[in-house]
Amino acid sequence: MILQTAAERRALLDRSHTVAMVGASANHSRPSYFVFSFLRTRGKLDVTPINPTITAIDGVRGYPTLAAYAAERGAPDIVDVFRKAEDTPQVVRESIAAGAKAIWFQYGVINDEAIRLADEAGLDVVVDRCIKVESARFDGGLALGGVNTGLLTAKRRIR
Amino acid sequence: MDERTFGFRTRALHAGTPPDGETGARALPLHLTTSFVFDSTEHAAELFALRTYGNIYTRIGNPTVAAFEEKLASLEGGLGAVATASGLSAQLIAILSLAQNGDHLVASANLYGGTITQFGVTLKRMGIETTFVPGSDLDAVRGALRDNTKAVFTETIGNPKGNVADLAALAEIAHGAGVPLIVDNTFATPYLCRPIEHGADIVTHSATKFIGGHGTVLGGAIVESGKFPWAAGKHPLLATPSPGYHGLNFAETFGEYAFVQRARVEVLRDVGASISPMNAWLLVQGLETLALRMPQHVANARAVAAFLQGREEVAWVSYADLPDSPERALAARYLPLGSGAVFAFGLRGGREAGRAFIESLELWSHLANVGDAKSLVIHPASTTHQQLSDDELLAAGVGPEMVRLSVGLEDVDDLVWDLERGLAAAAKATELRA
Numbered sequence: 001m002i003l004q005t006a007a008e009r010r011a012l013l014d015r016s017h018t019v020a021m022v023g024a025s026a027n028h029s030r031p032s033y034f035v036f037s038f039l040r041t042r043g044k045l046d047v048t049p050i051n052p053t054i055t056a057i058d059g060v061r062g063y064p065t066l067a068a069y070a071a072e073r074g075a076p077d078i079v080d081v082f083r084k085a086e087d088t089p090q091v092v093r094e095s096i097a098a099g100a101k102a103i104w105f106q107y108g109v110i111n112d113e114a115i116r117l118a119d120e121a122g123l124d125v126v127v128d129r130c131i132k133v134e135s136a137r138f139d140g141g142l143a144l145g146g147v148n149t150g151l152l153t154a155k156r157r158i159r
Numbered sequence: 160m161d162e163r164t165f166g167f168r169t170r171a172l173h174a175g176t177p178p179d180g181e182t183g184a185r186a187l188p189l190h191l192t193t194s195f196v197f198d199s200t201e202h203a204a205e206l207f208a209l210r211t212y213g214n215i216y217t218r219i220g221n222p223t224v225a226a227f228e229e230k231l232a233s234l235e236g237g238l239g240a241v242a243t244a245s246g247l248s249a250q251l252i253a254i255l256s257l258a259q260n261g262d263h264l265v266a267s268a269n270l271y272g273g274t275i276t277q278f279g280v281t282l283k284r285m286g287i288e289t290t291f292v293p294g295s296d297l298d299a300v301r302g303a304l305r306d307n308t309k310a311v312f313t314e315t316i317g318n319p320k321g322n323v324a325d326l327a328a329l330a331e332i333a334h335g336a337g338v339p340l341i342v343d344n345t346f347a348t349p350y351l352c353r354p355i356e357h358g359a360d361i362v363t364h365s366a367t368k369f370i371g372g373h374g375t376v377l378g379g380a381i382v383e384s385g386k387f388p389w390a391a392g393k394h395p396l397l398a399t400p401s402p403g404y405h406g407l408n409f410a411e412t413f414g415e416y417a418f419v420q421r422a423r424v425e426v427l428r429d430v431g432a433s434i435s436p437m438n439a440w441l442l443v444q445g446l447e448t449l450a451l452r453m454p455q456h457v458a459n460a461r462a463v464a465a466f467l468q469g470r471e472e473v474a475w476v477s478y479a480d481l482p483d484s485p486e487r488a489l490a491a492r493y494l495p496l497g498s499g500a501v502f503a504f505g506l507r508g509g510r511e512a513g514r515a516f517i518e519s520l521e522l523w524s525h526l527a528n529v530g531d532a533k534s535l536v537i538h539p540a541s542t543t544h545q546q547l548s549d550d551e552l553l554a555a556g557v558g559p560e561m562v563r564l565s566v567g568l569e570d571v572d573d574l575v576w577d578l579e580r581g582l583a584a585a586a587k588a589t590e591l592r593a
Contacts (some may be wrong), residue, residue: 005162028208029405031412037210041201107414130414140180141212144220146228146419147239148174152165156178 002115002125006150010138012102012124016077017046019131020069020100022091023082024049026057031106032082033057035132042135047080048073066091066098075099080131082106088114096121104131167234167350168450175229176443189440190223209404209412209424218433219423227439230446231370231380234349235362238385239419241427242378242439246345246365247277248432249379250312253341253363254278255430256381256422257394258309260286265303265310267294267324268554269317272544274343275551278312291554297328304336309394310361311338315354315493316346318529319539319563320477320556321502323489330358337393345369345530346499350453357493360387361418368530369500372445372452376438381422385415397421403429452532452568457497459534459574460566466575467504472512472582474560478502500567501529503539505560506582508589513538513562515581515588522569522577534567534574 003009019039025032026049036057039047049062050069056062063069069076079095081088081103088111095103095118102124105114110128118125126134136142137149165173176187195214197203205211214220228240243249258264266278268291278289292299294313304311311333313324326342333340339360344352348369354362364370366378389397390410397417400406403425409417427433457480464478479486479498490498506512517525523536544557552558566574 007162029400029407029412034210034412037205037208041205041211133414133416136212143175143229144212144214144222144225145239145416145423146220146225146232146241147416148229148232148237150233151177152170152173153177154173156180156183 001122002119002127006134006137008124009126009129009134012078012126013045013131013135013138016102018073018076019045019047019078019080020050020063020066020076020098021047021080021082022050022066024051024054024057024062025082026054035080035082035106035130038132039135044135044139045078048076066094066100070098075101078102078104078131080104080106081109083109085109085111085114089117092117092121092123095123102126104129106130170233171230171450172447174233175226187223187226187440187443190221190436192221192436193217209407209420217436218431219428221436221439223436223443224434224439227378227434227443227446228380230443231349231364231366232382234353234446234449235344235382236349236353236355236384237362237382238415240380240382241419241422242366242380242434243427244379244432244434245377246343246363246367246379247273248430249363249365249381250274250277250343251282252422252426252430252432253361253381254282254287254310256418256426257339257396258287259396261307262287263305263308264289264312265300265308266291266312267314267317268292269294269320269322269556270312270314271318271343272539272547272557274314276546279551293554294322294324294329297325297332300329301332304332304338308336308338310341312341312343314343314346315352316479316499316501318346318501319503319544319561321346321479321486321498322477322556323479323486323493323498325489326352326354326357326359326493330360333360334358337391339387346501347494348449348453348499350449351457351494351496351499355382355384360384365530366442366445367528369453369456370445370449370530371442372448372530372532373441374528374531374533376435376441378434378438378442381419383418383422385419387418389417401425453500454496455568456500456566459568459571460500460502460564461497462571463564463566463574463578464502464504466578470582472507472586474505474507476502476504478504501563501565503561503563505558506562506585508560508585510540510559512585512589513540513560516562516585517581519584520577520581522573523564523581529563529565531565532568534569535565537563539563
C-alpha cells in the first residue's frame with residue numbers, strides 16, 4: 001500500500017523497530033549520513049547500514065546486502081533507500097526476498113516500476129519523503145525548526 | 160488523527176501552539192533564555208552539524224519563536240518560516256539566502272521607501288544590484304530580467320499607494336527565468352491574501368504591523384513554499400557545497416527544506432538579526448485574533464475611503480476597494496475579502512494643506528507605522544519617503560499632496576468626525592495661501 005498521509009507515515013514509524021538503510025554512507029557530507037546519524041543517536045529505530053563498500057558506520061556494523069542482513073537479523077521492518085532511481089527495482093526485489101514489511105524511498109528517489117513492484121508485493125511504500133524529517137515531524141523536533149508540521153492538537157504532546 | 164484540513168481561524172489559534180509537552184501549559188510558554196543545555200558532547204556535535212533537531216542558541220532558534228514561525232507558515236500555506244527582528248531584516252535575510260555579490264534582482268518600483276533604499280543603496284553597496292520597474296508593467300518586468308537575476312520582488316499591496324500586484328503573472332515570469340517570486344505580504348496579511356496560493360515562492364512580513372496588531376513590538380518573518388527547484392541551476396548558494404558548513408549542499412541534504420534551513424542556520428546565524436522570544440510571544444497573541452481584526456479594519460477603511468471620495472477638498476483616493484479604482488480587477492482576484500486598511504489620498508492644496516490637515520487631527524496618530532489597532536496618519540513626502548530623490552518619489556507615485564492612512568478599529572463615525580475637522584483645516588490653509 002502506498003502511504004499518502006501523515007497519519008499513515010506516523011503509524012508506520014510507530015509500529016516499526018528496525019531500519020535497513022540501503023546506500024548508507026560514512027561520508028559526513030552525504031545526506032544518507034545525516035539520516036543515519038539522526039536515527040542512530042535518537043535511538044527509537046534500530047538502524048543498520050547496507051552497503052558492500054563499508055563494514056561499519058560510527059560503530060554500527062553494516063551488511064553488504066539485504067540478504068546478508070536478513071540471514072542474521074531477520075526481516076527488516078523498513079528498507080530505507082538512498083540509491084539512484086534506476087537501481088531501485090532491484091532494491092525492491094531484494095527487499096521482498098528479505099521479507100521487508102515496508103520500503104521508504106528518500107527525496108528524489110522516484111521510480112514507477114519500483115513503487116508498483118513493492119505495492120503489488122504487499123509492502124507499505126513511502127515515496128519522495130525523508131525518514132528523518134517524518135520522524136521529527138511526529139516527535140516535536142521538526143517544530144523546533146519553525147516548520148509547518150501540519151499537526152494540530154489540543155492534547156498534551158507526549159514525547 | 161485524520162487528514163482534516165483545518166480552517167484559518169482554527170489554525171490561527173492552534174497551529175504551532177499545542178499544549179506544552181513538559182508542563183501541560185495551555186498558553187504558549189515564553190522561553191526567555193539565550194541558550195539551551197546539551198544532553199552530551201555527542202548531542203552537541205549532532206546539533207551543530209545539523210544532523211539532529213533541537214535548540215542551541217536563541218540567535219538561531221528558540222521554542223517560543225518556533226511556535227510563531229509554525230503558526231505563520233501554516234496560515235500562509237508555506238512549508239516553514241524563519242522569524243527575524245523586523246520586516247527589513249526578513250527581506251535582507253531572504254535576499255542573502257539566494258543572492259550574493261554580482262547578482263541582480265528585479266523589484267517593483269511601488270514599494271515601501273525603506274525597501275527601496277535597502278535594495279537600491281545597501282544591497283547595491285554589497286554588490287547586489289536591483290532594477291526597479293513599474294510593477295503593473297509586466298513587459299518591463301520581463302525586460303529587466305538578466306542572466307544573473309536571482310529573484311523578482313513585489314508587495315501584495317504597494318506602500319503607500321495601495322496598488323495590487325498581479326501575483327500569478329509575476330510568478331509565471333519569474334519561473335520562466337528560473338527564479339523565485341518574493342512577495343512582501345505585510346499589508347494584506349495571510350487573512351486577506353496568501354501569495355503562495357498564487358504561485359509566489361517566498362513571502363516576507365513585517366509582523367510589526369497587522370500580525371502584531373497592537374503597535375507594541377517589532378518582528379519580521381520569511382515563509383517559503385518548499386516547492387521552488389533550488390537545485391535547478393540558478394542558485395548555487397543553495398545547491399553547491401557551503402564553506403560555512405564543511406561542504407554541506409543544502410538542496411541535496413535538506414530537499415524541500417533547503418531554503419528555510421539555509422536562511423536560518425547560515426544567513427540568520429551570520430547576520431544576527433534575530434527576534435526576541437518576548438516579541439515572538441506577543442506576535443503569537445496577535446495572530447490568534449487576526450481573522451477577527453482584519454474584517455473590521457477593512458470595513459472601517461472602506462467607509463473612510465468612501466467618505467473621502469465624496470469630499471471636494473480631496474483630489475483623489477487610491478484604495479483598491481473603491482468601485483472606480485483602476486486596481487479593482489486585480490483586487491477582486493487577489494483580495495476578495497478586502498484590500499487591507501492602508502491607503503493614500505491626495506489633498507487639493509498640496510504640501511500646505513497636508514500639513515494643516517495632519518496637525519489638526521485629534522484622534523488619528525501622526526506617526527511612521529501602519530497596522531496598529533489605532534488609526535494612523537502620515538505625510539510620506541516629508542517622512543517615510545523623504546530620502547527618495549524627486550525621480551524616485553515620482554516612480555514610487557508619491558506626490559507632495561499625498562496623505563497615507565492606516566485605518567484602525569475605532570468607531571468609524573469618530574474617525575470620520577476627525578477627518579472632517581482635518582479637511583476643514585486643510586481648506587482654510589489653502590484659502591489663506593490663495
